[in-house]
Amino acid sequence: MAEAIKVPTMAEYMAEGKKPEVLFWVGCAGSFDDRAKKITKAFVKLLNEAGVDFAVLGTEESCTGDPAKRAGNEFLFQMQAAMNIEVLNGYEIKKVVTACPHCFNTIKNEYPSLGGNYQVMHHTQFLKSLLNEGRLKVEGGKFKGKRITFHDPCYLGRANGEYEAPRDLLKKLEVELIEMRKCKSNGLCCGAGGAQMFKEPEPGNKDVNVARTEQAMETNPEIIAAGCPFCNTMMTDGVKSKEKEDSVAVMDVAEMIANANDL
């Protein structure tokens, strides 16, 4: 557990005159949030396991501007985008993978018209491609037959139409995948999007994450699988509010695979 993980930066690659196969965009949550950092590390372990030649921007990375844009601060968004695109283009990045659907959506859809054109993949899509290429092996093991429900992140699912990649990975883990009554294009938001993560909710009679957790609980799951650090936080809080944290875990799909592979 204590062995340090290998995380090369673009600057190091540049110094050696090399280029990585893919840039791992870590994102703010993946860099700073204690829960999300675990997802970041699990994903890095999988990249190393599969022998992927990757690098991160490290201290040269900055917020993509997603919360600023959706809060209405287009100025701040475009400033962030301009800075990030300058760095990415400076390193001649072609392919980006990220474990955050918000970063994924922003870089994939909103950076091109500002001069940033990259092939962008969500980490579940990337892991699926590694699997298909035979570079990564996933076996059921620990999760075989467990009751698991998957919460669709809005910015992966509805926003970009990717519903299958995370589910395909879960199927590889041989779990018993039970869909919530609201799933895929009808999935209910966790409540974090549109910069809600960074403000108090408006007055109402319930928090959105609690409503979504209740839907997840209807499937009587052992694990709620997620594919977004913000959803992860919201669902974890929801499970705690129901005092079920001892019996229901909230895990990122990447964490589950790393765990199954004893990484």
Add this chain to the structure above:
Amino acid sequence: MQIVAQIVFLIALVFGISFFVRNIKKMLRNIKLGKTIDRSDNPSERWSKTLRIAFGQSKMVRKPVSGFLHVIVYLGFIIINIEVLEIIIDGLFGTHRVLSFMGGFYNVLIGIFEVLALLVFIGVIIFWIRRNVLNIYRFLSRELKGWPKNDANYILYFEMVLMTLFLVMNAADYQLQINGAVHYAHEGGIIGGFPISQFIAPLFEGLSNSTLIIIERGAWWLHIIGILFFLNYLYYSKHLHILLAFPNVYFSKLKPKGEMDNVEAVKKEVALMMDPNADPFAAPPEGEEEGEPEKFGASDVMDLNQVQLLNSYTCTECGRCTAECPANQTGKKLSPRKIMMDTRDRLEEVGDNINKNGKFEDDGKQLLDDYILREELWACTTCNACVEACPIGIDPLSIILEMRRYLVMEQSAAPNELAVSLTNIENNGAPWPYNQMDRLNWAKEN
């Protein structure tokens, strides 16, 4: 006598259609108050989407019960309108059942109209029960109180009456043919198929032919006048979707739902800021007036784009968006349907203002605050559930985003905690107050 009826018919038809055209012109002028937006790209993809979603009703049937009923009413509406064509020809030229020269095919056609009329009648009854008796979440929202609820019911009553008139007209006609009445009976037997109205006809047995003719003519006149009235009611109701759904789907967004447009005016400003050679104090180039700086975001309908305004006229207040909205489901004030209703109400108010004053005179009101509250705007999670739920491609989220842009960029009026996060992004590149230089610390932690 016949010629008087033809003249009256012509006058009714011309008046009904021209009044409708006048209102449609007003609507188009109002839509053009919005900013232009280019949605002329990918015509083939747009047509296929229109065929699938608008003509094919593919998103309607995602809710099986209301979707199925809607398809029946939609088919009834389209197909029974072929009958209206015959009514118009008969009315103008004083003929009776002019299309009956088609013989057996005509009988089948009238038979199909009758079956559809009955199905529409039943469908509309079920719609009424859903709206008024069953406690369906999306029909209970506060924005439906008063006029919107009555409006919806008037439309249902209207459809019931029109279908009844059509069947009564046919029943009287059928009975007249059986009685061998002049102008109605034919040597070749019964003209028209009456699979439904033959069961109404027994009610008319024993009535004199002259009474039957009054019933038949009465139903015929009320039916066509009812249709002309309904056509003109559309503009004043929520019901324009029967026409606007088609252009609305055609002009809807083709890009991924998560993609929000990059504001052009901001692009210029940012490019200027990023350019080390730019002179911030430079005078505008010779011959160019320094224009008023562009307003960011939207506080009123004129700041929205034309597709957003078309969306507002198209919305039929079904509330599928609101039923899917996470904020609405958890008791927040936000209802995407209300965003569309408010936009249309304010646009109509601005339109009336222009009609009265020749041009828009400041009325001290705007879409923001007077119609849409900040509390509603800030409750949105931008999850796109409303956009996904709309059966005809309306995008309430884009309006919410434009109004947030106005609040944040023109008024610096973001909620406090949010403003702090935005400042953090500005200062240290993350929504939390962590130093950018610590971004890779996770790699060294165990």
